[in-house]
Amino acid sequence: MNKTKVLKWKFDVNAFKLLGRELITDRITALVELVKNSYDANASEVFIEFYNVGTANNKNSKIIIRDNGIGMSADDIENKWMVVGTKSKRHTQFSPKPFKRKYIGEKGIGRFAVDKLGSHLLMVTKQEDSNEEQRVEIDWTIYENLAEEQGDQLTLFTEVENSLSVNEQLDKKHGTTLIISKVNEVWSRKDIDRAYKELSKIVSPFHRLKPPFKMFLYSNENEKEFLNKPIVADSIAYEADEFTLGFDKKQKKQETLQFNKKSGDAEIKLVAKPSFGFINVRIFYFNESAKRKFNSTFKKQGKHIDGIKIYRDGILATPFAEYESAAFKQRDVLGIDKRLWQSTYDRIGSREVIGIIDISKERNPQIIDATNRQNFLDNKAFEDLKDFIVHQLDQIGEYKVSKREKKIKNADNKLKEVNTEFKDAVKKLKPIIKKAKENNPLLATQLEQLETKITQTSEAVKTVVKVNQKVKKESARKENLYLSLMSLQEYAANLSHAVRTSLGKIKRLAEFFKDEFPNPKHEKLFLNYSNRIYDEINTLGKVVDFMLSYAKAAIDIEDFSVKAVIENIFNDYYKHVFEVEGIKSQVEIRDDIQLSGNKKFFEDVFENLISNSIKALSETKNKLIKCTGEIKGNKFICYFSDNGNGVNKEDREKIFEIYYTKTAEQGGAGLGLFIVQKRIHAFEGEIIVSESELKKGTTFKIELPFKK
Amino acid sequence: MKFKDIHILIIDDDFASDDPLVIKLKEIYKNVIVRQPKDALLFIEENLSQQMIILLDVNMPHHLDGHQVLEKIRQKTFLIPVIIFTAIQEEEETFADFINNKAAGFISKDASSKDIIKMVNKVALESQSQIDNALEDWIEKQPDEIKTKPYLSSNGKSYSLNELLKEIRLQTELGKRMSGDITKLTIDLLSRNKNNK
Numbered sequence: 001m002n003k004t005k006v007l008k009w010k011f012d013v014n015a016f017k018l019l020g021r022e023l024i025t026d027r028i029t030a031l032v033e034l035v036k037n038s039y040d041a042n043a044s045e046v047f048i049e050f051y052n053v054g055t056a057n058n059k060n061s062k063i064i065i066r067d068n069g070i071g072m073s074a075d076d077i078e079n080k081w082m083v084v085g086t087k088s089k090r091h092t093q094f095s096p097k098p099f100k101r102k103y104i105g106e107k108g109i110g111r112f113a114v115d116k117l118g119s120h121l122l123m124v125t126k127q128e129d130s131n132e133e134q135r136v137e138i139d140w141t142i143y144e145n146l147a148e149e150q151g152d153q154l155t156l157f158t159e160v161e162n163s164l165s166v167n168e169q170l171d172k173k174h175g176t177t178l179i180i181s182k183v184n185e186v187w188s189r190k191d192i193d194r195a196y197k198e199l200s201k202i203v204s205p206f207h208r209l210k211p212p213f214k215m216f217l218y219s220n221e222n223e224k225e226f227l228n229k230p231i232v233a234d235s236i237a238y239e240a241d242e243f244t245l246g247f248d249k250k251q252k253k254q255e256t257l258q259f260n261k262k263s264g265d266a267e268i269k270l271v272a273k274p275s276f277g278f279i280n281v282r283i284f285y286f287n288e289s290a291k292r293k294f295n296s297t298f299k300k301q302g303k304h305i306d307g308i309k310i311y312r313d314g315i316l317a318t319p320f321a322e323y324e325s326a327a328f329k330q331r332d333v334l335g336i337d338k339r340l341w342q343s344t345y346d347r348i349g350s351r352e353v354i355g356i357i358d359i360s361k362e363r364n365p366q367i368i369d370a371t372n373r374q375n376f377l378d379n380k381a382f383e384d385l386k387d388f389i390v391h392q393l394d395q396i397g398e399y400k401v402s403k404r405e406k407k408i409k410n411a412d413n414k415l416k417e418v419n420t421e422f423k424d425a426v427k428k429l430k431p432i433i434k435k436a437k438e439n440n441p442l443l444a445t446q447l448e449q450l451e452t453k454i455t456q457t458s459e460a461v462k463t464v465v466k467v468n469q470k471v472k473k474e475s476a477r478k479e480n481l482y483l484s485l486m487s488l489q490e491y492a493a494n495l496s497h498a499v500r501t502s503l504g505k506i507k508r509l510a511e512f513f514k515d516e517f518p519n520p521k522h523e524k525l526f527l528n529y530s531n532r533i534y535d536e537i538n539t540l541g542k543v544v545d546f547m548l549s550y551a552k553a554a555i556d557i558e559d560f561s562v563k564a565v566i567e568n569i570f571n572d573y574y575k576h577v578f579e580v581e582g583i584k585s586q587v588e589i590r591d592d593i594q595l596s597g598n599k600k601f602f603e604d605v606f607e608n609l610i611s612n613s614i615k616a617l618s619e620t621k622n623k624l625i626k627c628t629g630e631i632k633g634n635k636f637i638c639y640f641s642d643n644g645n646g647v648n649k650e651d652r653e654k655i656f657e658i659y660y661t662k663t664a665e666q667g668g669a670g671l672g673l674f675i676v677q678k679r680i681h682a683f684e685g686e687i688i689v690s691e692s693e694l695k696k697g698t699t700f701k702i703e704l705p706f707k708k
Numbered sequence: 709m710k711f712k713d714i715h716i717l718i719i720d721d722d723f724a725s726d727d728p729l730v731i732k733l734k735e736i737y738k739n740v741i742v743r744q745p746k747d748a749l750l751f752i753e754e755n756l757s758q759q760m761i762i763l764l765d766v767n768m769p770h771h772l773d774g775h776q777v778l779e780k781i782r783q784k785t786f787l788i789p790v791i792i793f794t795a796i797q798e799e800e801e802t803f804a805d806f807i808n809n810k811a812a813g814f815i816s817k818d819a820s821s822k823d824i825i826k827m828v829n830k831v832a833l834e835s836q837s838q839i840d841n842a843l844e845d846w847i848e849k850q851p852d853e854i855k856t857k858p859y860l861s862s863n864g865k866s867y868s869l870n871e872l873l874k875e876i877r878l879q880t881e882l883g884k885r886m887s888g889d890i891t892k893l894t895i896d897l898l899s900r901n902k903n904n905k
Contacts, residue, residue: 500795500796500816500817500818501722501795501817501818503818504795504816504817504818504819505724505727507818507819507820508727508728508729508820508821509727509728511728511820511821511822512728512731512732512821522731525726525728525731528726529728532724580722
């Protein structure tokens with residue numbers, strides 16, 4: 001016999017605890033959840049008000065949350081609000097136009113948060129096009145009491161009755177007000193402070209919300225501070241560095257960032273009015289920890305650290321309007337990420353900044369959306385604007401590098417300090433222990449143990465310092481090795497070509513001797529050829545030395561004379577090359593200093609500069625390479641010049657970028673000057689392009705600091 | 709074998725004009741000329757009526773490289789044999805254009821004079837059988853007045869034997885038609901001979 005019976009779940013009245021109290025862990029979260037519901041309801045304003053909550057069991061205690069959102073109809077209340085776990089929000093991700101907010105409320109449980117705040121709720125809600133105002137009352141004490149009293153007879157959660165009343169209300173006002181009374185817990189000023197802080201996280205301080213979402217906090221017991229105080233997000237709380245740029249209409253100047261090497265800051269500088277007109281700029285830079293902080297708060301809301309966007313008269317310009325979640329699909333309208341691959345690690349990319357560029361129709365008429373809406377019209381003004389933005393990022397990039405270096409230095413110094421302090425302490429302690437031992441032989445064993453412990457710890461500290469230094473050296477070595485490998489690759493082709501050519505010559509010359517000697521017909525040739533064999537073997541030897549110097553380049557650190565190295569390169573290594581190329585070289589190193597470091601890397605500098613000059617000189621008639629050096633103050637200053645093609649003013653900084661080359665036709669790979677600059681930096685020096693001293697061509701100025 | 713009519717042109721940016729290779733080649737060939745790329749191209753243009761074999765270096769910094777030079781030569785004519793004379797081992801891809809441009813051979817920069825000359829001789833031998841060179845051999849045997857006299861006219865223009873040879877070497881429309889006709893005729897004659905036997 002088969003009998004079927006339908007079974008259904010039932011909820012005990014205790015379920016209300018489960019929903020509210022257990023899921024929403026504390027009252028501040030509860031408050032935030034309720035305000036988030038206002039956000040999801042497209043409110044542009046929400047008032048959070050505390051009345052008489054500073055003392056316990058105050059009859060008149062109340063918390064009111066009042067918004068001007070879309071409100072609810074009777075049907076909404078009955079079929080959505082009163083249904084546990086409704087997910088009307090889940091059908092779409094975004095709220096209706098023009099708000100298009102990404103829903104942030106927890107799915108269908110926010111309303112139970114009320115229970116966490118107070119035992120009684122009066123909800124008043126009205127929609128814009130309705131004349132009815134809905135009032136719902138829920139008394140959580142009834143549930144509570146039922147739960148407590150429960151004997152044999154079960155009361156179900158869904159059987160408790162709550163009342164809904166409808167009032168006529170003719171004005172246009174709309175929104176929802178939650179009046180929570182019988183407040184459970186005391187809210188001190190500090191608690192309200194905390195609430196303020198948490199509420200301020202609802203809206204990202206870095207993104208512009210249009211229409212806005214304004215929050216105000218009121219507390220009748222703290223009117224001095226919380227008299228409808230606007231809740232504003234604090235960007236500092238996220239540790240982002242903020243850079244704000246404006247303009248001076250009177251002076252006709254635009255502000256721009258300029259990295260200052262001395263201060264290590266990106267400072268504000270005034271420049272002439274740009275071709276694209278005046279703009280306001282706010283850029284937030286996030287380092288790794290700031291990024292983490294930001295993401296933990298805002299990722300859920302769909303807010304990302306997503307680069308720089310242009311707003312025209314406060315509204316996002318159309319080329320940025322389409323939301324693209326996959327980072328790699330995002331269009332790089334401003335050309336920010338394109339430049340990343342040009343350099344190694346020091347550049348700032350879209351994933352590290354949020355930026356707001358404010359333009360207006362009136363001030364910047366030249367910045368025009370392209371007809372395809374995917375970009376801006378590609379005119380001079382937009383080109384300049386892009387350059388301007390990239391310039392700001394590059395300055396911030398330098399700031400980032402300098403900050404990182406400072407941090408490393410600080411950590412270093414701290415370690416060293418700890419080490420010295422510890423040593424001092426041990427020194428002072430030892431005689432004391434000795435004395436104590438003499439005075440109190442009973443303590444001797446214990447003191448001895450202490451002594452060993454101290455010695456051990458002291459050793460440990462020393463090891464830490466050593467390890468740290470080793471790690472630092474190791475990473476510097478790796479970087480250098482990497483760079484020398486890159487240059488090695490560049491040279492390998494040339495070198496093997498040189499070796500083979502040289503070998504071929506020698507082989508044929510020797511072959512001639514073998515076959516023809518002592519044929520009197522060729523007597524003159526024999527003499528000529530024997531000289532050539534000798535010269536060729538010399539050249540070959542140098543090429544091989546040069547290759548070998550690479551093989552062992554990476555680790556050696558030695559003291560070397562700058563003068564000797566430079567003269568050696570010009571007068572030995574490159575003598576032959578200069579002859580072949582028809583280049584006159586002029587070397588005048590008046591002073592000499594000793595540098596400590598990798599000699600090969602110092603040679604790299606001049607080898608790369610020379611190879612660069614040879615390319616630049618290919619079309620010059622009276623080819624000249626000149627190198628002078630002298631001491632000025634505590635710096636060794638070296639000028640390296642050629643009278644070749646020269647470098648445009650605007651390219652002077654670019655030429656040090658990796659893969660940037662103007663001599664691709666002559667086999668330039670854009671590595672040479674990049675290596676030069678990195679090598680010079682490794683010696684804590686600086687290299688710049690200065691005014692040409694030969695009227696035509698390029699002059700590099702190299703500064704190397706040294707200790708007297 | 710008339711190697712004595714052939715010029716050897718070495719295109720290289722760094723090659724001594726009295727290198728043993730030059731001395732040795734001179735013993736076999738009419739003349740050996742060493743030129744940098746630009747001058748070499750000029751020389752080729754001015755001496756298209758001459759028989760010529762080229763040894764071409766590839767890596768010539770600050771000059772046109774071997775690839776570009778061969779391309780330029782091939783824009784003028786496909787009839788001059790070019791031997792690639794290089795110190796680098798190129799990847800297949802970059803070699804492809806040498807093959808497309810009909811390089812006659814490859815030899816390493818560190819080869820001995822003997823090996824290089826062997827290669828040049830082989831190429832010279834092959835080129836002897838080319839129509840233009842065969843024709844040149846035949847023209848050589850003609851009396852001087854016939855060499856310069858109008859021999860054939862096409863489209864209202866008349867050509868001497870020497871001029872016809874130039875048309876073939878430059879591979880003009882007329883030159884191509886001529887060499888095609890000569891080949892057909894040769895095959896025809898050969899087959900007739902066979903049939904007669």
